[in-house]
Amino acid sequence: MRRLIGIRALVAAASATVGVVAVAPPGYADPSPTPSSASVVRAVEVPETCPEGGAECVDGTISELGERFAGLGRACAHHTTFTLAYLRTTQGFKWGRDQGIFTDNRWVNREGALFAEYYYRAYDDWAAGRRSAVPAAWLAALDAARDRRLTGAGDLMLGMSAHINRDLPYVLAQVGLTRPDGTSRKPDHDRVNQILAELVDPLLAELIARYDPDGFDVGIPPEVVLGLLVSWREQAWRNAVRLTNARNPFTRAIVEFDIESSAVATAAGLATLTSYLPPLTGPGPRAAHCAAHHADPPPVAYPFGVPPAY
Structure with a gap:
């Protein structure tokens, strides 16, 4: 029963992205004098690298x-779960495109390339210490992964939320x-969304097998995860x-x-529900599992086949 309540709360918090004007709680503030993750960074249009x-x-x-x-996977960095999911999603996107699923391949190719640039910009600014340039939702996700505060599911969901809830509207408008x-x-x-439906099961199997068997064992059916992504x-x-209409x-x-602010509020809710609870739980077992299995091949085939581990 407690697990069921937690699952419902997780899904509810992750879904609460519409019309929320809130900032992260004090626990999300970075201890340095640079802007905290509660700061709202005005959107800066990222230049396109593949406009044709x-x-x-x-x-x-x-x-x-x-x-x-x-690089992240071999180091067993907690940022790995999102980056792996992004890689497999893009490989799945290419597979779907080549199956003829889209009516305008050039538009979706352009969108996909620009979408990735938003992620690169956020991560690279964060890694270089340019915190004032990093959107708040990304600060929450990247800081939490650096500090190893969340389960694998938490790291994945904070990254996905930042990229979909925060970045994607700007990409689409652009x-x-x-x-x-x-x-x-x-x-x-x-x-x-049709492509995502084909990827959820093999991606979850790979994340569990290679990186964090306990952190993804949250009892949430794959179709619920897919429904959440579709709603985002x-x-x-x-x-x-x-x-566009502004x-x-x-x-x-x-x-x-x-x-x-909605993306930050979602990050805060997800982080609260997926944080480790020292001394009862912590990142140690996840680190040990990753050290032993990060180089294993994916255990289940994707629609595009079985990709190499790296």
Whole structure:
């Protein structure tokens, strides 16, 4: 019963991203004099690296994510779970694209490349100590992983929330929500959900086998996780519409503040529910398991096959 209550609370907290104007609790503040994770960083448009939307956009993203994952995974860094999930999702995206799932490959290629740039920018600014440039939701996720405060599921969900709830609305608004003829690109946006549905089970199996068997044993069915991701992606589209329809800088600032503060509130709720509870629980078993198994191959095939460990 206690586990069931915890699961429901986790899903409820993760879903509470709409219209929330809140900041992280004091426990999320960084002890340094630099801005805390409660600070709201105004969105800065990230330059596109693949504006033409060629097939090489996705290949380049897979290569870059693979390099980042390899370094983190071999070090058993807690940032690994999100980066692995991002890599496998992008590989799945390429597979789905090549199956003909999308109607406009150039648009989705362009979107995917820009989406990854938002993650690179946040992580690299954080790693370089440029905390004032890092969005608050990303500070929460990256700091928690650095400090090894959360389970594998917590690290994964904070990263996913920052990237979907915070980054994705800006990416969508930047690449455009409509075709030249005025029709909506929403159908292609929604088709990504079909790919995610194919990835949830093998990804969970790989995360458990290689990195954290206990941290992902939370009793939440994969279809519930998928439903949460789909709801986040739906809200990201709606927030992108709000950004696009903002008629002046003041209106745009209000929308941005809502996006940023909602993402921080979600991070705070997720962190509270997935934190270790010393001395009862801690990162030690996870570290030991990762040291022994991080180089193991994925135990279950993905739709695109069985990728190498690194």
